[in-house]
Amino acid sequence: MDALLSGRRDEGGREGDGNARGVAAAIVTDNRDPRNLGRVRVRFPWLPQSQASYWARIAVPMAGGGRGVYFLPEVGDEVLVAFEREDLSHPYVIGGLWNARQQPPANNADGRNDRRLIHSRDGHELRFEDGSSSTVELKLQDGKHLLLDNQGVTLEDERGNTITIESGSGTITIESRTQLKLKATSISIEATASAEIKANGTLTLRGALVQIN
Numbered sequence: 649m650d651a652l653l654s655g656r657r658d659e660g661g662r663e664g665d666g667n668a669r670g671v672a673a674a675i676v677t678d679n680r681d682p683r684n685l686g687r688v689r690v691r692f693p694w695l696p697q698s699q700a701s702y703w704a705r706i707a708v709p710m711a712g713g714g715r716g717v718y719f720l721p722e723v724g725d726e727v728l729v730a731f732e733r734e735d736l737s738h739p740y741v742i743g744g745l746w747n748a749r750q751q752p753p754a755n756n757a758d759g760r761n762d763r764r765l766i767h768s769r770d771g772h773e774l775r776f777e778d779g780s781s782s783t784v785e786l787k788l789q790d791g792k793h794l795l796l797d798n799q800g801v802t803l804e805d806e807r808g809n810t811i812t813i814e815s816g817s818g819t820i821t822i823e824s825r826t827q828l829k830l831k832a833t834s835i836s837i838e839a840t841a842s843a844e845i846k847a848n849g850t851l852t853l854r855g856a857l858v859q860i861n
């Protein structure tokens with residue numbers, strides 16, 4: 649059973665590909681696994697450019713049936729590869745590598761190391777800021793973003809429409825650049841103290857029956 653789980657039998661039992669101690673840097677050449685097991689092929693620097701590796705399984709923080717962390721490397725990415733029992737025919741990708749041409753999406757210029765983030769190919773980003781900033785931010789490439797910080801929560805789209813929750817005062821503000829619509833089978837608005845409806849133009853109340861008090 650262990651042999652089946654490790655994949656040592658499903659590759660046809662080919663031998664004679666050599667051995668390698670330790671780990672090796674490689675370039676991803678294919679990430680379309682025909683068996684949909686989340687594997688990739690890589691090219692090692694000491695082999696001819698046309699010669700790809702066996703399909704390499706990827707070590708992730710958590711994996712299981714229909715669940716886990718799913719981040720496939722892109723074709724052209726540099727990765728670090730280890731080999732089961734030093735066998736070149738059974739490679740494992742154990743991590744990704746930045747280099748001079750493929751640099752990180754952030755830096756630690758101030759030396760505080762307060763930033764953690766996930767940044768996608770198209771520019772979508774999940775960012776965690778520790779230290780004095782203390783924020784969590786989810787951003788889409790087109791400008792939409794969700795910000796959580798010590799002051800509250802802000803949701804904003806690319807046109808400037810916002811929903812803001814101020815934790816200190818308990819104030820919730822919804823602001824639209826054009827129209828704000830509420831639609832439901834039944835809507836109830838209740839204030840325990842006072843309520844105000846204000847319009848700089850015409851204020852219209854319309855219904856089959858309008859009751860006041």
